[in-house]
Amino acid sequence: MSPAAHTGEAPPGLLQQARALLIRTMTFYRDDPRTASWLRERLERIDEPLRIAVTGRVKSGKSTLINALVGADLAPSDAEERTQVNTVYQYGPEPRITAYTPHGAAQNVPVSTLDPGTIRDLQRWRPDEVARLVIDSPSPGLQAITLIETPGVSSSAVKETGRSALAQILTEADAVLYLTRHPHQTDIQFLQSAHELQVARRAPINTILALSRADETGSGSSDAMPAADKVARQYRDEPRVRSFAQYVLPVAGLLGQAAATLSAQDVDVLAELARLPAEERENLLLSADRFVNSTTPETIPAATRQDLLRRLGRFGVEHATTLIAGGSGDLKKLRSALLADSRLNDLQEAVHQQFVERQEALRARSVLMAVDMVLRANPRSGAQQLRGEFERLLANAHEWDELRLLSALHSGQVRLPGREQEAAERLLGAFGSQRRTRLGLGTDTSEAELADRAGEALVRWRLLATDPMQDSVHREAARTVLRSCERLIAG
Incomplete structure (x- = not known):
């Protein structure tokens, strides 16, 4: 039984364990100044x-x-x-x-x-x-x-x-x-x-x-x-x-950067272009050369056109004039619209x-990668224990499974039906890693209520993880959430 189990404290997280392994590896290679120094940099x-x-x-x-x-x-x-x-x-x-x-x-x-x-x-x-x-x-x-x-x-x-x-x-x-x-x-x-x-x-x-x-x-x-x-x-x-x-x-990126630097004078120039008939404006922007060398409208000199193209690109000029023609002629509104459309x-x-938000999992990844690189590049007698601990941490790094699934849910690679998506994201720590936050409860919730809610979540996701009507992708996602529920109960 671990010391944490005796004291009732939560076991150390993945980053803490990875840091401890890095220190032990650095100590093990202390007679190799180059390797020890390289590991010390990773520790810092x-x-x-x-x-x-x-x-x-x-x-x-x-x-x-x-x-x-x-x-x-x-x-x-x-x-x-x-x-x-x-x-x-x-x-x-x-x-x-x-x-x-x-x-x-x-x-x-x-x-x-x-x-x-x-x-x-x-x-x-x-x-x-x-x-x-x-x-x-x-x-x-x-x-x-x-x-x-x-x-x-x-x-x-x-x-x-x-x-x-x-x-x-x-x-x-x-x-x-x-x-x-x-x-x-x-x-x-x-x-x-x-x-x-x-x-x-x-x-x-x-x-x-x-x-x-x-x-x-x-x-x-x-x-x-x-x-x-x-x-x-x-x-x-x-x-x-x-x-x-x-x-x-x-x-x-160019459109987004231009949105941040757009001036009132720029909007005035773009507004002149926006007042042109839609077909004429479209023909004008068929190519960069046509736009720069055109004299329509005559009030916009070639240098100004060149500057607009450099800062907004042809797409940006066309998009900005379309937005202004549609009623977004105010500088603040136009900046906001261009920034949103730039993604x-x-x-x-x-x-x-x-x-x-998940930097601890990423830092742990970097630390364990450093340990792995040293153990591979400089193998020596007595390093088996370090390698064994490394393999154990690698196999039990649930924080990585959570982050991978969260990313897949956010990006749309994995989609869960209805409220299951929001419930999964919450249990995986998308809205905060605290136990109460993951369970959707307030700070004044008692331990008994926390345990009850965690138990309910465990039963629900265990059923989803073994549901034969779900495909393998969804069952694997449910198993990851299930393990998070198990940790909430253990915590």
Whole structure:
């Protein structure tokens, strides 16, 4: 019987157990300074903000989405892929830039403010000169998360350093936001290769696949977002994608970023376009060249048209004018509508639900992956006990099962009928991990009432888990909820 059972206390959670195993592994390898130091870094990261790698195809909009997630214009964006250096955006009380060489030497770059142009120039250094940039920013959006921007997976920097080096960076992050305009075979193969370790296969819970620049899907016209939704559904239901990601979301990052910076003067220009007859406006926006070189209406100069295209894209200009023509000419209303239609809100909610709210499960995943990597790379006599404890934690990591099912329920990969969906999400901890919250009861509920409600839930989900009328997917989902009910009773 465990000490927790003697004292009546709840047993330690998965992250606590993983931390304890990491410390024991670090002690076991204390005569190997390099390994012990590497493990110590992983131990220190447990108490730091969650690390999210933002990676993907070349020119997939990584910088745009980083700025959207942070809520500040930090990451520079260019018409061409320029990022050659892994760039870490983290919280700091004062603006600061530190450049690290491949040999680990650090050099502070004197700055008083964080200008995207300065960061852009540093990101263009070759990987053999600068291995990593660390950007400290006082932006509140970085207090809970640290973002790691990588070069595009097909960029010259990755070709020089190797895809294995990029995959290594992804294993060092707690979570991954992967961006691509349209999933290619190389994207899927790369993400599968990053999930080859035993822990990653057991817990495919740390990746969100975003179909970025969704406004360019198809012809990039008004039906672009519905077309992107269709593509996202197709890939979300593909078994290979489900093996490493629960969320597949379309997002128009440029449109969302433009919504945040739209001015009253911009609205005036867009309103002039909106006053044109619908057919004339549609013909005007058939191509970027036609729009820029047109003299209709004459009051809008070519430079202004070019600026609108750069900031909103052709889809954004067309969509904004349609919204204004429909009555959304107020700046606040137009910003809100553009932001909603960009799906940035959906992505931010997915990041919050999948990553931030369940960060203990993700941190435990990172810790156990570090232990697994060391035990595989440096096997030695006497490590069998560590390996046995690792395997036990891996087999009993119910927190990962909960997170995987929650993600599947939120994304629509798994659908439960009627009230069962809401009940399952609550019992799985979607609205809070406290016992009373999971059972839908108030803070003044007695232990007897808690036990009764937990018992009722247990009986209900046990029946669903063994119902022969349900398919295997729903029975497996019910078994996961059933185990959560068993833990609520044990607690």
